[in-house]
Amino acid sequence: MDSTFRTPDTSSVVVGVDGSQPARVAALWAATEAERRDRPLHIVYGADTDSRALYLPAETVERVRVDGRELLDDTAKAVSAAYPGLKVTTEFSRAGAVESLHRAGALHGTIVVGNRGLGGFNSLLLGSVGLDVAAAAMTPVIVVRGIDGAEETGTVLVAVRDEHDLLYARYAAREAELHKASLRLLHVWHVLDSVGEVVTMLDGVDAIAGGHAESLRAVTDAIREEFPDLDVRADAEKSISVAGVLVEASRHADLLVMGGRRVPSALGMTRNLGRATHSLLHHAHCPVLLIPRTGSDFGSRS
Template sequence: MEGTTNNTGPGFVVVGVDGSDPACRAALWAAAEASRRDRPLHIVYGSDTDGRALYVSAESIEHVRQAGRELLGATADVVSGRFPGLSVDTEYSRSAPVPTLHRSAGLHGTIVVGNRGAGGFGSLLLGSVGLKVAAGARTPVIVVRGADNRTETGAVLAAVRDEHDLESALYAAREAELRNGSLRLLHVWNILQSVGNVVTLLDDVDQIAGLHVHHLNAVGEQVRQEFPDLTVRVDAEKSVSVAGVLVEASRHVDLLVMGGRRSPSYLGSTLGRTTHSLIHHAQCPVQLIPRTNHEHGSRS
């Protein structure tokens, strides 16, 4: 379909492709995710020909359209060959990749992107298009990272900062359940930041640490109540680098789930420092769960 948007419905998985190897890998990962969920896979190519029609020749635009349709067909063939029972459809859009993916996901779809793109015209490059997809999404976004030859364990890691991370922890629990695996809830306390905020109250550091653990345990208890058959491990660590601890922990799991906090910016939605670091350096795919309005402005 050209210039139209499918309502992919609850549980659909939407993946953006651009012909790059990371995007192809993301499509296969998205297919496996859709298969686990028993939901269709929607493969999208956003050509941005509408935005370039005034200064690109008609011949060039037709070439892009043909290449885009061929790419979608080839990707669908590869996915269907690997997952023969999976329902797969494709969408060629004349719009740019970012709005195309956001529209295609609707209110309930999950967007999957590769960790970098092909570059150039119509690319899906994390750091440009991919970052905008993640920063502006109102539905979950998964950035596919990590080595191709990883042995899957079913283990899922959820980064928990406070009680507002319950929703992302529950998403992580669902992912772990789909994988017949286990869930680790990890809270990393940046002790330098905490002490800096209470310079005159250094005697209260232990009390502050106890408060951090209290919030983590409360989230863990809620997750266990909703997923009583799931193995849930709850851990808290102190470090000067939250991102560093999470990157190291990501080496041992199949998926890292975290709330996609955003920082204020004159340029529009941007991802917080920790989130930005993880989608560039994590050793496994990273799933970002959108934040609610009262959390805007957090820099994590």
């Protein structure tokens, strides 16, 4: 057969490879996570030969197939050597990388991508495939960043805006338990959000700040009640740049968890991630776990 598709376990960790060094690093990082979760690892290569078969010589298409399967075999061998007890499956897909990863992730898998692929210029910015995977995913996506030479901090960081983020705080708490780490809930108050109120009611600044503190306190209390053995810290900061505060905080975290606050747009799915989320996927100093939002969540900002 020209293509092999093996449906992974519904709770498996799915990682995309393309021959780049960041993708190989992501595969080994994903293997660590799969072992930690006691789940299989599914390695995917999206060759995109179906869309290009009519425009490329047959020998070129065959070369892509051979190279893709060799890449999958080499990656699987490297993972198995490092994690001999881990169940590893591979998939060569004729579809593109984004479609292949979304299909493999299905509804319940966790998708892992590297911070940079083979295309484009060499930089720390997230590649287009990673952005498209994160923007359109209906399952958690982890972008592996900032792990080269980094020492573990023993902290999982979660961005909390209000009580509606309790779901994502719970997810982060479970991650902290898996990592045997502490949990830091960080609420960033954008000072310009309330500028109209402040101008017209200067004596209400304390009340506005108190409202933000109360939102964070409600989430924190719920997490401490549900996870009594977890070390939980909560902080609130005000800034003109939510993304800037979170990027700096990510220097001191092993994982940053965020709810993906997408907003509808005709300009492309990558713009649906929200400004802060988009910036963090490009600039965070640790891996970023993005939990997708659906339905009524689409109207909120990030």
